[in-house]
Amino acid sequence: MSSLLVLGGTGFVGKYLLQNADLTSYQTIYVLTRDRHKAFSLLGSKPVKYIEAELSNISVIAKVLEEGMDIVNLLRPPSCNLSAFIKSLCSILLAANEKKARRFLHCGTAAVVGRSSQTLIDETTSCHPFTDYEKDQFAIEKRVCSLPVNHLEIVTLRPTAIFGPGGKNLLSLADRITSSSTMKQVSMRWFQQDRTMNLVPVGTVAEAISFLCKFTGNLQGEIFQISTDQEALNQYRLLEKWIVSRLNCANISNLQPQRPDWFFSLVSRGLGRSNIAPHRRYSADKLYSLGFQSKVSFEQALEEFLDWYLTTKTMAA
Numbered sequence: 001m002s003s004l005l006v007l008g009g010t011g012f013v014g015k016y017l018l019q020n021a022d023l024t025s026y027q028t029i030y031v032l033t034r035d036r037h038k039a040f041s042l043l044g045s046k047p048v049k050y051i052e053a054e055l056s057n058i059s060v061i062a063k064v065l066e067e068g069m070d071i072v073n074l075l076r077p078p079s080c081n082l083s084a085f086i087k088s089l090c091s092i093l094l095a096a097n098e099k100k101a102r103r104f105l106h107c108g109t110a111a112v113v114g115r116s117s118q119t120l121i122d123e124t125t126s127c128h129p130f131t132d133y134e135k136d137q138f139a140i141e142k143r144v145c146s147l148p149v150n151h152l153e154i155v156t157l158r159p160t161a162i163f164g165p166g167g168k169n170l171l172s173l174a175d176r177i178t179s180s181s182t183m184k185q186v187s188m189r190w191f192q193q194d195r196t197m198n199l200v201p202v203g204t205v206a207e208a209i210s211f212l213c214k215f216t217g218n219l220q221g222e223i224f225q226i227s228t229d230q231e232a233l234n235q236y237r238l239l240e241k242w243i244v245s246r247l248n249c250a251n252i253s254n255l256q257p258q259r260p261d262w263f264f265s266l267v268s269r270g271l272g273r274s275n276i277a278p279h280r281r282y283s284a285d286k287l288y289s290l291g292f293q294s295k296v297s298f299e300q301a302l303e304e305f306l307d308w309y310l311t312t313k314t315m316a317a
């Protein structure tokens with residue numbers, strides 16, 4: 001049995017992965033944290049071993065690297081000093097390669113595609129990162145993937161907007177439905193219409209990571225988008241309607257004129273947004289073609305999010 005090292009295990013995705021995904025094939029799970037007490041309060045009694053260190057503390061991290069190990073990188077790029085972050089990450093990768101670790105799963109983002117003119121995005125679509133976040137993520141991805149490795153397989157994951165308990169996506173929509181004026185909701189609904197939301201449940205992302213950890217074939221250099229854009233509810237109007245009914249909020253009139261797509265693109269461009277296409281979809285066909293199957297239901301994941309949202313709101317009140 002081998003071991004697993006999770007970088008960023010105390011974050012939104014990392015916590016969900018460690019608490020819910022099937023990682024039983026690993027004998028030991030190490031979690032990098034900058035604060036052991038915070039990590040313990042988040043992950044509770046999970047049988048993991050903490051490495052209390054900054055990413056830059058390579059010598060401490062290198063001590064746990066070993067032959068056959070898998071590493072999952074869920075670190076969020078810092079808002080400053082990106083080059084130091086990339087340097088540290090690359091040093092860990094090269095040390096892992098030296099030690100003959102097996103696989104490094106790097107979690108980036110589907111947003112690196114940036115201002116693409118394509119409506120259906122897959123892993124072959126050329127990237128034109130637009131925002132600082134996209135540019136940073138793309139720079140990390142490119143650097144990590146270009147490292148000279150002979151043992152370690154470097155695999156890039158590109159999830160779309162991840163939602164779930166503790167996540168930030170969907171918060172503003174839920175807040176708007178529960179607290180905004182009817183006028184604001186009506187104008188937002190008119191502007192958004194049936195825009196694809198590009199949401200993916202955190203449970204699906206955790207399952208995909210676990211699946212790719214277990215996958216026995218060679219995945220060196222592969223990139224996988226993780227998305228659930230095929231879900232009918234993954235569009236603004238239906239999603240809003242669904243949340244309104246689950247939260248027992250007053251429904252607002254559906255009688256609205258069509259908003260032309262060019263208007264959405266124009267305003268989004270003016271607001272400095274990256275994705276200016278209302279119907280952009282990210283394909284996860286490549287991942288599914290490997291045999292991946294998600295047991296997570298999109299609706300159940302939404303219920304889970306709303307339960308968490310209501311509990312958090314009640315506690316804050």
Ligand SMILES: NC(=O)c1ccc[n+]([C@@H]2O[C@H](COP(=O)([O-])OP(=O)(O)OC[C@H]3O[C@@H](n4cnc5c(N)ncnc54)[C@H](OP(=O)(O)O)[C@@H]3O)[C@@H](O)[C@H]2O)c1
Pocket residue numbers: 007008009010011012013014032033034035053054055056074075076077107108109110159160161162163167168169
């Ligand atoms: N959330 C989304 O919707 C989404 C969508 C697509 C892609 N992604 C990508 O998926 C990855 C995980 O996202 P997330 O939302 O789970 O991120 P997150 O909640 O912000 O968690 C980031 C984690 O990184 C750790 N970390 C950051 N800098 C570190 C350093 N210098 N040394 C040690 N640990 C460090 C944090 O640890 P501390 O607890 O010590 O701060 C935390 O555990 C990120 O790359 C993100 O960009 C996220």
